[in-house]
Amino acid sequence: MTIDLFRETGVEVYRQVFDWRDLVRTPISKLDNDAFSRVRIILMNGIESEQNRFLHAMARSDGRFRREAALIRRIEHHQQTLINWLNPPDQTPLETTIGFEQVAIEVTASVAQSEPDPYLAQVYRFGLLEDFDHMYRYAALMDRVEGKDANAILQSYTDIMPGRPTSQEHRHPHDDLREHYDRTNADPLSRMNALTIMAGENQTRDYYMTIGPMFSDPLARQLYAEIASIEEQHVTQYESIIDPNETWLEKWLLHEANEVYNYFSCAAFEDDPRLKEVWARFLDYELGQLHFVMELFRREEGRDPAEVLPNTLPEPIQYRSHRDYVRKVLADEQSFTAVGPEIGALPESEDTQRYREQLNGDAAPSDIISADYRWTPGTELSAKAS
Amino acid sequence: MAQYNNKTGLGSARERARPMVDGSHNAQPTSANIDRLHDQRRARSAEPQIFGSMAPPISEQIEVSSLLLDRLGERLAFERSGVRLYDALLLKHDAKGSFRGGPTRAELEHFRNEEYEHFHLLERVVEELGGDPTVLTPAADLAATESEGVLKVITDPRVDLAASLHALLVAELADNAAWEHLIGLSEQSGLEELTEQLQTCLEQEERHLASVKRWVESHDSELLDSDLLE
Numbered sequence: 001m002t003i004d005l006f007r008e009t010g011v012e013v014y015r016q017v018f019d020w021r022d023l024v025r026t027p028i029s030k031l032d033n034d035a036f037s038r039v040r041i042i043l044m045n046g047i048e049s050e051q052n053r054f055l056h057a058m059a060r061s062d063g064r065f066r067r068e069a070a071l072i073r074r075i076e077h078h079q080q081t082l083i084n085w086l087n088p089p090d091q092t093p094l095e096t097t098i099g100f101e102q103v104a105i106e107v108t109a110s111v112a113q114s115e116p117d118p119y120l121a122q123v124y125r126f127g128l129l130e131d132f133d134h135m136y137r138y139a140a141l142m143d144r145v146e147g148k149d150a151n152a153i154l155q156s157y158t159d160i161m162p163g164r165p166t167s168q169e170h171r172h173p174h175d176d177l178r179e180h181y182d183r184t185n186a187d188p189l190s191r192m193n194a195l196t197i198m199a200g201e202n203q204t205r206d207y208y209m210t211i212g213p214m215f216s217d218p219l220a221r222q223l224y225a226e227i228a229s230i231e232e233q234h235v236t237q238y239e240s241i242i243d244p245n246e247t248w249l250e251k252w253l254l255h256e257a258n259e260v261y262n263y264f265s266c267a268a269f270e271d272d273p274r275l276k277e278v279w280a281r282f283l284d285y286e287l288g289q290l291h292f293v294m295e296l297f298r299r300e301e302g303r304d305p306a307e308v309l310p311n312t313l314p315e316p317i318q319y320r321s322h323r324d325y326v327r328k329v330l331a332d333e334q335s336f337t338a339v340g341p342e343i344g345a346l347p348e349s350e351d352t353q354r355y356r357e358q359l360n361g362d363a364a365p366s367d368i369i370s371a372d373y374r375w376t377p378g379t380e381l382s383a384k385a386s
Numbered sequence: 387m388a389q390y391n392n393k394t395g396l397g398s399a400r401e402r403a404r405p406m407v408d409g410s411h412n413a414q415p416t417s418a419n420i421d422r423l424h425d426q427r428r429a430r431s432a433e434p435q436i437f438g439s440m441a442p443p444i445s446e447q448i449e450v451s452s453l454l455l456d457r458l459g460e461r462l463a464f465e466r467s468g469v470r471l472y473d474a475l476l477l478k479h480d481a482k483g484s485f486r487g488g489p490t491r492a493e494l495e496h497f498r499n500e501e502y503e504h505f506h507l508l509e510r511v512v513e514e515l516g517g518d519p520t521v522l523t524p525a526a527d528l529a530a531t532e533s534e535g536v537l538k539v540i541t542d543p544r545v546d547l548a549a550s551l552h553a554l555l556v557a558e559l560a561d562n563a564a565w566e567h568l569i570g571l572s573e574q575s576g577l578e579e580l581t582e583q584l585q586t587c588l589e590q591e592e593r594h595l596a597s598v599k600r601w602v603e604s605h606d607s608e609l610l611d612s613d614l615l616e
């Protein structure tokens with residue numbers, strides 16, 4: 001099943017309304033909801049956050065569309081509110097962090113496998129192993145400082161083991177910039193994938209930057225500072241694969257289409273009827289917004305949106321465990337490095353080596369917190385750990 | 387020597403507080419009827435909500451009620467986190483030492499090890515009763531939420547050992563009450579052997595509580611004496 005972006009018009013923008021009761025609903029259960037429901041909530045919060053960021057950036061740079069952008073942005077903001085407020089209050093910031101990394105691992109793994117461009121697929125695999133390692137470090141933090149088991153959040157879908165060590169992920173900014181796809185001939189799925197992962201990583205960076213100072217433990221604070229720095233690297237990487245020569249309206253069209261794609265993917269996999277209803281409703285909203293922007297595109301650029309958008313959506317993002325795939329990538333590419341736009345078994349630049357030595361000093365927090373750590377069910381204090 | 391740098395009260399900003407109080411007194415609220423606040427909150431509590439439930443039993447021959455497994459799961463998680471609280475206290479003790487009437491390192495380590503043994507005991511008990519000791523039960527989740535502040539205080543390096551022990555006191559008070567409650571549930575379930583095991587744990591926890599109370603009281607009593615002398 002797919003969606004015809006040109007035939008299906010969704011709900012008209014002027015009918016996309018909310019009230020407070022609608023916006024603030026009963027949250028999910030941290031214990032009973034499937035982990036992938038939480039993954040979808042976290043990702044879609046990130047997708048909407050990206051939309052907000054993008055439309056503000058557009059309004060600040062090109063005043064021609066500020067009224068239209070303000071109108072759509074307000075709706076998207078409220079969509080984000082409804083989605084993000086589905087997170088339950090008993091889910092601590094560190095537990096939510098585990099959820100964020102699960103998003104990064106499983107969604108990036110799905111994207112890396114579906115990505116038609118081999119270079120871009122390599123970029124996703126490179127980032128995947130780094131987020132995979134973050135999970136391991138945060139799990140160690142949760143175990144050693146709080147005495148809690150991260151698997152209560154992961155529900156055994158996602159491994160907890162070292163990836164590419166976080167302490168080795170610190171790179172000079174110029175070694176985080178990749179080649180971008182060509183707006184004139186890029187596969188539509190490549191454009192969707194880039195927007196999705198960039199949105200996820202930007203939201204992750206913002207989240208860690210917000211909650212890092214809320215921790216009392218000094219190693220927790222340091223770990224968040226360290227991993228937030230890597231997430232900034234990831235945002236730099238993923239935004240660099242997007243053609244900066246796309247016009248503002250092209251980008252807006254792609255953003256809306258990507259939101260349609262993501263809500264479509266969520267609805268396809270969701271097993272909680274309350275959440276499925278939200279994804280279906282917002283799929284219709286995004287279709288309405290997409291057609292609003294299509295009209296703007298035709299009017300202002302005199303171009304056919306079909307030049308930019310596919311008729312139908314690609315296969316949805318696969319919300320399931322990608323354990324085997326991640327382990328294979330880990331076995332094949334853990335030692336890969338990035339030098340300028342290239343990724344592979346390459347000697348690192350002197351700039352990156354100097355940068356890393358400066359930042360890490362005597363030791364990186366991620367190495368300190370997880371010394372000799374092996375995840376064990378019930379934490380490393382469990383009798384079964386010995 | 388006491389330091390007086392706290393700026394949170396009106397008394398530390400009398401000049402600017404006065405117009406603030408007057409201004410607020412003279413400003414008109416823009417909405418009325420505080421009952422709506424209570425009504426809304428009451429209405430939400432009346433709605434069907436799911437916090438979370440238990441996991442299915444691992445063993446088909448489940449021997450005990452779900453409630454007891456939930457409470458055992460709560461105690462298991464609490465003891466496990468309790469080990470980490472004591473780990474953090476030991477670090478503070480190592481960093482700056484203790485105070486007169488305060489704990490020795492050996493005492494803290496001993497209590498830590500007893501929490502550890504309690505955790506292992508509960509892991510075994512839950513498994514023997516057909517449950518899954520890795521489950522985060524609803525009661526365990528609630529207890530963790532209740533205890534968030536304790537962890538936050540104890541792991542804060544700005545909070546000295548004495549103040550950290552006050553946070554520990556909160557945990558040990560809750561712990562003792564919970565062990566008593568658990569023993570009652572075990573007795574009601576007719577689990578004699580388990581009840582005996584839990585009773586031993588409670589006796590150890592009672593000693594923890596008594597010691598922590600004594601340390602906190604000793605510290606504050608000394609400080610008060612010192613204040614009164616100045």
